[in-house]
Amino acid sequence: MKRDRDRGKVEAAVSGSATAPSAAKTKMWAEPPQPDAGMDELFAVLGYKVKSSDMADVAEKLEQLEMAMGTTMEEGAAVLSTDTVHFNPSDLPGWVESMLSELSNSYNFAMIQSQIGISGESSSSNQISFSNDRQAVQQDGAKFIYDDDLRAIPGGAIFSNKQKDVVDSENENKRMKSSTGSEFTEKGSSLAGAADAATAARPMVLVDSQETGVRLVHTLMACAEAVQQENMKLADALVKHVGRLAVSQVGAMRKVATYFAEALARKIYKIYPQDSLETSYSDVLQMHFYDTAPYLKFAHFTANQAILESFAGATRVHVIDFGLNQGMQWPALMQALALRPGGPPTFRLTGIGPPQPDNTDALQEVGWKLAQLAESIGVEFEFRGFVANSLADLDANMLDIRPSNVETVAVNSVFEMHRLLARPGAVDKVLNSIKAMNPKIVTIVEQEANHNGNVFLDRFNEALHYYSTMFDSLESCGLSQPNSQDIVMTEVYLGRQICNVVAYEGAERVERHETLAQWRGRMKSAGFEPEHLGSNAFKQASMLLAVFAGGDGYRVEENDGCLMLGWHTRSLIATSAWRLRAAV
Amino acid sequence: MAHELQQNERREEIEKRAKFCINDNMDLLIEILKRLDDRSLGVAACVCRLWCALTRNDSLWEHLCFRHLSPQPGGVRTMVAALGGYRRLYMVCVKPVMTRLRLGKVRWGSGSEVERRVWSRHEVELSLSLFCVDYYESVLLGGGRLGGETSPPSSLMILCKAVNV
Numbered sequence: 001m002k003r004d005r006d007r008g009k010v011e012a013a014v015s016g017s018a019t020a021p022s023a024a025k026t027k028m029w030a031e032p033p034q035p036d037a038g039m040d041e042l043f044a045v046l047g048y049k050v051k052s053s054d055m056a057d058v059a060e061k062l063e064q065l066e067m068a069m070g071t072t073m074e075e076g077a078a079v080l081s082t083d084t085v086h087f088n089p090s091d092l093p094g095w096v097e098s099m100l101s102e103l104s105n106s107y108n109f110a111m112i113q114s115q116i117g118i119s120g121e122s123s124s125s126n127q128i129s130f131s132n133d134r135q136a137v138q139q140d141g142a143k144f145i146y147d148d149d150l151r152a153i154p155g156g157a158i159f160s161n162k163q164k165d166v167v168d169s170e171n172e173n174k175r176m177k178s179s180t181g182s183e184f185t186e187k188g189s190s191l192a193g194a195a196d197a198a199t200a201a202r203p204m205v206l207v208d209s210q211e212t213g214v215r216l217v218h219t220l221m222a223c224a225e226a227v228q229q230e231n232m233k234l235a236d237a238l239v240k241h242v243g244r245l246a247v248s249q250v251g252a253m254r255k256v257a258t259y260f261a262e263a264l265a266r267k268i269y270k271i272y273p274q275d276s277l278e279t280s281y282s283d284v285l286q287m288h289f290y291d292t293a294p295y296l297k298f299a300h301f302t303a304n305q306a307i308l309e310s311f312a313g314a315t316r317v318h319v320i321d322f323g324l325n326q327g328m329q330w331p332a333l334m335q336a337l338a339l340r341p342g343g344p345p346t347f348r349l350t351g352i353g354p355p356q357p358d359n360t361d362a363l364q365e366v367g368w369k370l371a372q373l374a375e376s377i378g379v380e381f382e383f384r385g386f387v388a389n390s391l392a393d394l395d396a397n398m399l400d401i402r403p404s405n406v407e408t409v410a411v412n413s414v415f416e417m418h419r420l421l422a423r424p425g426a427v428d429k430v431l432n433s434i435k436a437m438n439p440k441i442v443t444i445v446e447q448e449a450n451h452n453g454n455v456f457l458d459r460f461n462e463a464l465h466y467y468s469t470m471f472d473s474l475e476s477c478g479l480s481q482p483n484s485q486d487i488v489m490t491e492v493y494l495g496r497q498i499c500n501v502v503a504y505e506g507a508e509r510v511e512r513h514e515t516l517a518q519w520r521g522r523m524k525s526a527g528f529e530p531e532h533l534g535s536n537a538f539k540q541a542s543m544l545l546a547v548f549a550g551g552d553g554y555r556v557e558e559n560d561g562c563l564m565l566g567w568h569t570r571s572l573i574a575t576s577a578w579r580l581r582a583a584v
Numbered sequence: 585m586a587h588e589l590q591q592n593e594r595r596e597e598i599e600k601r602a603k604f605c606i607n608d609n610m611d612l613l614i615e616i617l618k619r620l621d622d623r624s625l626g627v628a629a630c631v632c633r634l635w636c637a638l639t640r641n642d643s644l645w646e647h648l649c650f651r652h653l654s655p656q657p658g659g660v661r662t663m664v665a666a667l668g669g670y671r672r673l674y675m676v677c678v679k680p681v682m683t684r685l686r687l688g689k690v691r692w693g694s695g696s697e698v699e700r701r702v703w704s705r706h707e708v709e710l711s712l713s714l715f716c717v718d719y720y721e722s723v724l725l726g727g728g729r730l731g732g733e734t735s736p737p738s739s740l741m742i743l744c745k746a747v748n749v
Binding site: 370 | 720721
């Protein structure tokens with residue numbers, strides 16, 4: 001009688017038809033198991049080799065498999081049709097495990113886990129047993145090697161280590177834990193056969209992986225780690241997996257993951273896009289960025305306010321713009337100058353820009369348009385454009401600066417200074433040139449992030465956090481945008497930056513962002529003093545945000561005289577103003 | 585009987601009043617139009633050709649923009665005129681800025697919302713700056729970006745769309 005029930009239950013499970021197996025199961029396990037350690041005779045008759053001692057285990061797994069298949073079928077995922085080769089199905093325990101592990105890589109994995117964890121069934125610590133030794137044995141064998149080497153996925157690593165955490169579903173599900181877990185290192189390195197003692201010092205993260213989003217982040221970080229360790233085979237497998245996981249996401253997370261995966265892929269395969277493509281559309285892309293998000297507007301308005309205040313009382317003013325682009329910053333300043341009490345000064349603008357691939361004089365065109373505007377509003381205007389590959393190629397003499405009793409000089413740099421860090425000595429040379437220009441004020445706007453660390457992994461994690469926040473903020477802008485093309489172009493603009501931070505090295509990695517604190521140190525040691533942005537700038541910035549951003553998640557913060565714009569708690573760009581330190 | 589007499593009297597009064605045509609008294613008409621809000625001005629523009637021409641008069645819109653502001657900074661008028669006029673200023677910048685900043689909307693009798701709060705210097709400055717940027721972007725840069733884009737530069741178009749606040 002007992003054996004009939006045994007057989008019936010297992011058969012039902014295998015054929016996939018659900019017949020309240022748990023009820024049958026509890027009845028079944030009330031009876032004592034077979035005393036002998038050999039293969040179960042009845043199963044052998046059917047053609048399945050199962051050890052009697054394994055039967056409890058196998059039955060449990062069959063149950064899970066059934067659940068997994070059920071849920072997978074509902075979702076209609078094509079997971080079961082992947083090219084996985086299962087050898088020796090008569091080895092029932094092994095077959096069940098391979099099926100489970102295959103299914104576990106679909107997004108139902110998380111669901112199963114939560115079901116298992118929360119349902120309170122007796123769970124051994126090896127539920128989905130990716131036991132190390134088993135895999136180590138099979139590593140070299142032809143069996144059980146899937147297309148994408150899924151053993152290396154951190155998800156499995158988390159689960160075999162942290163079973164107890166699955167049931168504890170009280171954990172806050174923080175998507176962007178920036179610290180890497182050293183458990184990844186252990187799993188990855190033990191499987192890859194290389195132990196890296198240095199990374200063991202990193203803090204461990206206990207995360208409740210209930211979302212694919214979290215898995216996605218983990219996989220990205222594991223991939224970056226693999227790249228850092230030069231383990232390209234593993235990195236390759238992981239980056240493909242990221243691509244798959246990313247597709248199941250929506251919104252900002254998906255875009256960020258896609259861009260980072262692409263950047264990692266470029267780094268792994270060493271495929272870099274043509275240089276000419278990079279520079280030709282950067283102006284256009286930045287225009288879209290200007291239109292979509294408030295960051296550039298914030299930058300321009302705060303810098304303009306500082307410049308305007310420093311120009312008080314001057315009759316001839318000269319602004320040197322380190323990155324003219326389309327000159328979007330200057331109409332507002334000219335307008336403010338035109339309306340100031342006492343009338344506008346003579347406004348001279350020197351714009352610096354990179355050489356254009358098609359040899360058009362883009363700078364001169366922009367200058368001409370600004371001149372037209374100046375004429376309309378009644379401001380005397382003079383323009384000069386300088387084409388330079390790098391700011392370090394310029395000299396103060398070239399710019400024809402007039403003496404300070406004749407004209408007041410302001411130097412403005414929006415997102416340009418960090419590029420100089422790619423070449424040693426460049427930034428110091430430029431700072432010296434600035435000093436030689438004898439400016440009344442220097443305004444610098446930079447991204448508030450440290451993407452210039454020496455360790456690739458740290459840089460990667462920082463960038464992941466920064467751009468995720470940035471993309472999140474764009475999602476809110478997207479709600480009110482009539483033109484979705486703008487948003488797409490903005491994402492491309494940011495995607496290029498991501499690619500540069502992650503995939504490039506040496507002189508070509510120009511997006512070397514540094515934090516305000518770092519820039520402060522640099523400016524101070526170069527001989528500059530901070531100029532506090534006043535309350536006017538703060539008010540204007542706050543108003544600007546209220547107008548353009550619906551006031552939802554954006555925050556303007558004042559940081560010791562500098563203004564920062566951020567999304568919720570994370571500051572993303574910072575404006576600071578400087579003057580020459582008075583000679584003692 | 586007495587009731588009929590009263591009705592006749594009223595009818596005569598109404599007829600007398602009807603002979604007074606507002607279109608003959610332009611000053612009065614303009615004074616009235618000055619007090620309207622933008623939507624009403626739009627409605628008024630549809631009444632007849634005269635009213636249409638009057639409502640396009642920029643000084644009406646200037647009044648609408650800055651009626652609550654004490655003396656304007658000098659030179660604003662010329663600048664605004666050069667950049668496209670007060671009507672455009674209102675539609676592109678002033679109105680969105682006011683709505684976004686929720687400057688004390690008060691419901692008037694008929695339900696139309698009129699801003700009662702006095703503008704501060706900052707808001708004026710911001711509006712003018714945005715107006716200038718808009719002029720630069722749409723008039724001067726307009727065709728240059730992406731060569732042949734059908735939709736106009738949208739830096740300030742975001743202001744025209746209601747924001748999910």
